[in-house]
Amino acid sequence: MEKISQKASWGQFWYDPKKRGYLFQFILFITVIGIGSFLVSNTQQNLARQNIASGFDFLGQEAGFEISESSIDYWADDSYQRALLVGILNTIKIALVGNFFAIILGVFVGIFRLSPNWLLNKISETYIEVVRNIPLLLQLFFWYAVFTEIFPDVKESLNPLPGVFVSQRGLFFPIFKEHFIWKWVWITFFTGIICTFGSSYFLKKKWEKTGQSWSLLPFASIFLLILPFLVWIFGGAPHQLDIPELGGFNFSGGMTLTPEFVALMLGLVLYTGAFNAEIVRAGIQSVSHGQWEASQALGLSRWQTLRLVVLPQSLRVIIPPMTSQVLNLIKNSSLAVGIGYPDFVAVANTTMNQTGQAIEAVVLIMAVYLFFSLSTSFLMNYYNRSQQLKERGA
Amino acid sequence: MSLKYTKNPEKRSLPMMQGFAKWMKKNLFSTPINSAISLILLGLLVKLLGPFLNWLVFNATWEGTAQTCRHNDGACLVFIKEKFIFILYGFYPRELLWRPTLAIAFFIGLCFYSREISRWNKRLLSYWLILILIWAFLLKGGLFGLESVSLDKWGGLPLTLILAVIGIIFSYPLGILLALGRTGYLPLVRSFCLGYIELIRGVPMISLLFMASVMFPLFLPDGLVLPKLMRAQIAIIMFMSAYMAEVVRGGLAAVDKGQYEAADALGLSYWQKMLKVILPQALKIVIPPTVNTAIGMFKDTSLVLIIALSDLLMTTKTSLKDPKWLGFSVEAYVFVALIYFIFCFSMSRYSKRLEKEFSYGGRS
Numbered sequence: 030m031e032k033i034s035q036k037a038s039w040g041q042f043w044y045d046p047k048k049r050g051y052l053f054q055f056i057l058f059i060t061v062i063g064i065g066s067f068l069v070s071n072t073q074q075n076l077a078r079q080n081i082a083s084g085f086d087f088l089g090q091e092a093g094f095e096i097s098e099s100s101i102d103y104w105a106d107d108s109y110q111r112a113l114l115v116g117i118l119n120t121i122k123i124a125l126v127g128n129f130f131a132i133i134l135g136v137f138v139g140i141f142r143l144s145p146n147w148l149l150n151k152i153s154e155t156y157i158e159v160v161r162n163i164p165l166l167l168q169l170f171f172w173y174a175v176f177t178e179i180f181p182d183v184k185e186s187l188n189p190l191p192g193v194f195v196s197q198r199g200l201f202f203p204i205f206k207e208h209f210i211w212k213w214v215w216i217t218f219f220t221g222i223i224c225t226f227g228s229s230y231f232l233k234k235k236w237e238k239t240g241q242s243w244s245l246l247p248f249a250s251i252f253l254l255i256l257p258f259l260v261w262i263f264g265g266a267p268h269q270l271d272i273p274e275l276g277g278f279n280f281s282g283g284m285t286l287t288p289e290f291v292a293l294m295l296g297l298v299l300y301t302g303a304f305n306a307e308i309v310r311a312g313i314q315s316v317s318h319g320q321w322e323a324s325q326a327l328g329l330s331r332w333q334t335l336r337l338v339v340l341p342q343s344l345r346v347i348i349p350p351m352t353s354q355v356l357n358l359i360k361n362s363s364l365a366v367g368i369g370y371p372d373f374v375a376v377a378n379t380t381m382n383q384t385g386q387a388i389e390a391v392v393l394i395m396a397v398y399l400f401f402s403l404s405t406s407f408l409m410n411y412y413n414r415s416q417q418l419k420e421r422g423a
Numbered sequence: 424m425s426l427k428y429t430k431n432p433e434k435r436s437l438p439m440m441q442g443f444a445k446w447m448k449k450n451l452f453s454t455p456i457n458s459a460i461s462l463i464l465l466g467l468l469v470k471l472l473g474p475f476l477n478w479l480v481f482n483a484t485w486e487g488t489a490q491t492c493r494h495n496d497g498a499c500l501v502f503i504k505e506k507f508i509f510i511l512y513g514f515y516p517r518e519l520l521w522r523p524t525l526a527i528a529f530f531i532g533l534c535f536y537s538r539e540i541s542r543w544n545k546r547l548l549s550y551w552l553i554l555i556l557i558w559a560f561l562l563k564g565g566l567f568g569l570e571s572v573s574l575d576k577w578g579g580l581p582l583t584l585i586l587a588v589i590g591i592i593f594s595y596p597l598g599i600l601l602a603l604g605r606t607g608y609l610p611l612v613r614s615f616c617l618g619y620i621e622l623i624r625g626v627p628m629i630s631l632l633f634m635a636s637v638m639f640p641l642f643l644p645d646g647l648v649l650p651k652l653m654r655a656q657i658a659i660i661m662f663m664s665a666y667m668a669e670v671v672r673g674g675l676a677a678v679d680k681g682q683y684e685a686a687d688a689l690g691l692s693y694w695q696k697m698l699k700v701i702l703p704q705a706l707k708i709v710i711p712p713t714v715n716t717a718i719g720m721f722k723d724t725s726l727v728l729i730i731a732l733s734d735l736l737m738t739t740k741t742s743l744k745d746p747k748w749l750g751f752s753v754e755a756y757v758f759v760a761l762i763y764f765i766f767c768f769s770m771s772r773y774s775k776r777l778e779k780e781f782s783y784g785g786r787s
Contacts, residue, residue: 038425043690046692046693050608050609053612054609054610054612056613057612057615058611060461061615064777070643071642071643071644072641072642073640074644074645075640075641075645076641078645085544100617103666129491145450145666146451146457146461147450147451147454147462148451148461148464148465149461149464152464152468153768156770158768159764162718162722162763162764162768162769162771163722163760163763163764164722164723164736164768165722165761166725166726166728166758167725167736167756167759167760170736170740170756171752171756171757171760174752174753176751176754178750178752179753186655218504242647276455282680332655360628361627363627363629363630364629364726366629366729367728367729374627374629376635378426381633381637387633387637387638387641388638388641390633391630391633391637391638394627394629394630394633395622395626397631398625398627399622400623400627401624402625402626404623
């Protein structure tokens with residue numbers, strides 16, 4: 030009697046999915062904790078035996094290495110903290126500029142892919158297939174080698190456009206000479222962007238109320254072109270160019286982009302642009318053919334149809350995979366370490382080699398990229414929600 | 424009078440040249456804008472492709488030494504001929520090269536064998552596992568009179584293939600488990616899988632490889648040493664399984680809800696439901712993205728060079744450091760790019776074919 034009831038209770042426990050679930054989770058919990066503590070204790074012993082310090086105290090120490098490119102002042106006697114900050118800023122720079130060009134390239138090539146022009150179509154397809162099927166790191170090495178081996182010495186720089194020079198030392202091009210009014214032109218321009226968005230909102234409200242539709246174009250041109258231009262005129266219209274000039278061993282003046290930066294940009298933009306193009310193509314194709322025919326019947330041109338009817342609808346399909354491409358570019362920018370561009374991973378790697386504090390360095394790398402990834406996907410999800418169809422009861 | 428369908432007689436009688444002209448008119452010069460685009464593109468093609476072909480083929484140096492190469496303008500194909508073996512096999516002992524070659528041959532053979540969907544069954548899986556054993560036996564040796572070769576001598580294409588194939592074979596089931604955990608009903612398991620997947624997908628692969636090269640040795644107890652190749656392999660599997668998990672999760676979400684409910688209504692347990700009903704459908708739906716992930720992983724194995732493992736890309740870089748042959752990087756990179764391209768392009772073509780077959784065949 031006793032035995033049977035015991036058996037039954039065990040059976041009851043085992044065959045109740047809920048209780049069994051608790052058991053599984055308990056086992057998982059114990060296993061994870063067990064493995065975790067095993068690794069931690071091993072690590073502590075190993076660190077103690079090898080006399081490696083732990084903790085983030087090293088951040089305040091003197092870094093003692095130079096960084097070839099920096100957007101803020103940095104000297105070798107600055108702290109590791111500042112060196113890492115330089116790396117983070119370089120990564121952000123690459124991520125912003127790279128994604129900007131990669132998305133533009135993707136949109137154009139994606140549209141080219143659907144062009145009725147056979148040649149344009151095939152060239153775009155070849156570009157996409159070639160670039161997507163070769164590792165990015167190899168492409169970065171290739172572009173870097175093009176700079177360092179194919180392009181001539183500084184003294185015999187190529188001069189494809191007046192004032193623009195290409196050589197082993199990088200890309201040199203003219204910029205406007207420094208003048209206080211440029212700052213104000215930029216400020217007007219950026220305020221203009223905000224005002225354009227504001228007037229677009231205002232016009233939409235007005236359209237909803239009265240049905241009168243106004244073109245945004247005059248507003249946009251006033252805010253983005255005419256006002257900055259007027260500021261420039263009233264500031265004395267400075268137009269002197271700072272043209273790079275060859276003096277001694279290198280160019281001076283103008284703007285310089287290092288071969289590392291240009292190679293990294295070329296590689297990242299061409300690679301991600303190919304993936305973006307496929308996403309844009311799929312997005313456009315997802316819009317039903319009836320939409321094209323309907324807008325043709327309404328008398329819209331091909332370009333108008335694309336801009337006013339098809340692209341807004343395909344955006345809903347495009348944004349989610351495009352988000353992961355944006356993130357991919359950010360993560361792939363870590364390959365900069367392969368060609369010696371001082372991005373965050375490169376600086377963290379140098380830090381790791383100098384201090385020997387591997388765990389802290391890897392944790393820092395992971396934390397920084399996780400922060401980038403999470404904040405980007407948060408922003409893109411926000412944008413995605415604004416583009417989705419508004420449904421009832423939402 | 425019986426009506427008989429005849430093919431457009433006009434079109435048939437068009438002479439060859441006229442047909443071509445018609446095709447050109449339709450595809451290249453349909454509108455003035457189109458004509459302008461075509462002409463500009465043609466001009467660009469001639470201007471860019473011409474010098475490239477000149478460099479790569481017509482002006483290329485096929486015979487001679489580094490000195491002859493430096494005198495000529497074209498590509499130095501002598502360099503490729505000279506370094507061919509090293510780029511493909513790395514530091515593997517020269518007299519034992521038949522072993523990695525045989526391993527690659529087995530691999531390509533099995534790839535061709537697995538092409539047909541009708542052969543996809545448990546036996547095929549066991550063939551792939553046997554392939555790994557054969558690889559280990561051929562490359563490592565030390566049994567049946569084969570000379571033993573240490574792990575740090577492995578390199579080149581065999582190493583790249585090992586990292587990719589073992590990575591795919593192991594990360595696929597792990598990815599399925601993670602996806603099941605993430606979508607399952609156990610809250611603790613779910614949050615654990617979610618955290619793992621999001622953490623791994625949020626960081627670049629380099630950080631995991633750094634972890635493998637510098638942190639794994641610290642994790643292990645004193646005296647236990649894993650070779651770097653294995654540590655990198657573990658990192659690749661860890662990385663890849665998170666991506667596989669997301670692909671599989673897409674498949675789980677794409678299976679009709681009715682299938683879940685029907686399986687529940689039949690009283691199947693969770694594992695019966697998943698293994699017999701849901702997973703077979705879900706995995707089939709996501710075959711194309713799975714292959715795409717596999718292609719991505721194949722390319723990403725090139726990252727191991729950053730922790731100084733001599734994969735295909737690393738052997739290429741090493742061959743460029745030969746002081747006798749400095750300055751032929753572009754040639755070497757174009758050559759390896761071709762190797763990577765052949766592998767990845769055939770995989771992506773294959774994925775397209777599968778996509779077609781499954782979309783026609785439906786869910787059989």
